[in-house]
Amino acid sequence: MKSLTVVAAVAVSALGVGSAEAATLTFTVQNKITTSAITNSYFNGCAAVIPALSSVAANSISGVHQTDCGTNSAVVFEYTSGSKTCRFNMSSIWTPPNPILGTSGYWTPAGSATSKGSTTATCKTTLVGLGSNGNYTWALSMQ
Numbered sequence: 001m002k003s004l005t006v007v008a009a010v011a012v013s014a015l016g017v018g019s020a021e022a023a024t025l026t027f028t029v030q031n032k033i034t035t036s037a038i039t040n041s042y043f044n045g046c047a048a049v050i051p052a053l054s055s056v057a058a059n060s061i062s063g064v065h066q067t068d069c070g071t072n073s074a075v076v077f078e079y080t081s082g083s084k085t086c087r088f089n090m091s092s093i094w095t096p097p098n099p100i101l102g103t104s105g106y107w108t109p110a111g112s113a114t115s116k117g118s119t120t121a122t123c124k125t126t127l128v129g130l131g132s133n134g135n136y137t138w139a140l141s142m143q
Contacts, residue, residue, distance in 0.1 A: 022068050022069075022070050022071070022073075022133070022134075023068065023069070023070065023071060023072070023073040023092035023093075023094065023107065023133065023134030023135060023136075024066055024067070024068040024073070024092075024131075024134075024135045024136075025066065025067050025068070025073050025075060025090050025091075025092055025135075025136060025138065026064060026065070026066045026129070026135070026136070026137045026138070027064075027065050027066075027090065027137065027138040027139070027140055028061050028062050028063070028064055028065070028138075028139055028140065029053075029056050029061070029062040029065070029079060029088075029140045029141070029142070030056070030060075030061045030062070030139065030140065030141040030142070031056040031057065031058060031059065031060055031061075031062075031079075031081075031141075031142060032059065032122070032141055032142060032143035033058055033059070033081050033084070033142065033143060034058055034059045035058055036058055036081050036082065037055045037056060037057050037058055037081065038055065038056050038079040038080065038081045038086075038142055039055045039079065039080055039081070040053035040054065040055070040077060040078070040079055041078045041079065041080040041085065042076075042077055042078035042087070043075075043076075043077045043078075044075070044076045044077070045067055045069075045074065045075035045076065045077070046067070046069035046072070046073060046074050046075070047067050047068060047069045047073070048067065049065050049066070049067045049075065049077075050065065050066055050067070051063065051065065053065065053077060056079070071093075071094035071134070072091070072092075072093050072094060073091060073092045073134070074089075074090070074091035074092075074093075075088075075089075075090055075091070076088070076089045078116065079142050080117065081121075081142070082117075082119070083117050083118045083119040084115070084117040084119050084120075084121035084142070085115070085116040085117035085121065086113055086114070086115060086116070086117075086121050086123035086140075086142040087113070087114045087116050087123070088111075088112075088113050088123070088125055088140050089110070089111065089112045089113075089114075089125070090109075090110070090111045090125065090136075090138055091109070091110045091111075092107055092108070092109050092110075092134040092135075092136055093107070093108045093110070093134075094106075094107055094134055095107075095108065107133070107134035109127060109130075109134075109136045111125040111126075111127060111138055112125055113125040113140065113141075121142055121143065122141075122142070122143040123140075123141070123142055124139075124140065124141045124142075125138060125139075125140050126138065126139045126140075126141075
């Protein structure tokens, strides 16, 4: 009976084999509007963004922002200028290995940008850097 218990414990622990580090999302926000600043008007994320999102002056790029929620990082926020609004979504998701199927663990980055205001904006999310352990760098822009 003891050997059966040990075998079962080893089999269960094998399901968690593989390591995942924290997945840091790093990004900048570029304001391509030449006449006015853009301001953060909505935020929903699994952790705080550091430094906090703030206004981006006309024709400028924000400083570098980061957020990190461990093995599953995700953030959604909006920037607005007048009647233009861009919604930005970014995530880094860890899929653990499956020893039964023999698959390795892997990271999946995802990003999107959508115009939401009454005046259409050009919103872009571009993956510009692939780091290790789910760390991804994004360049976001609004025009």
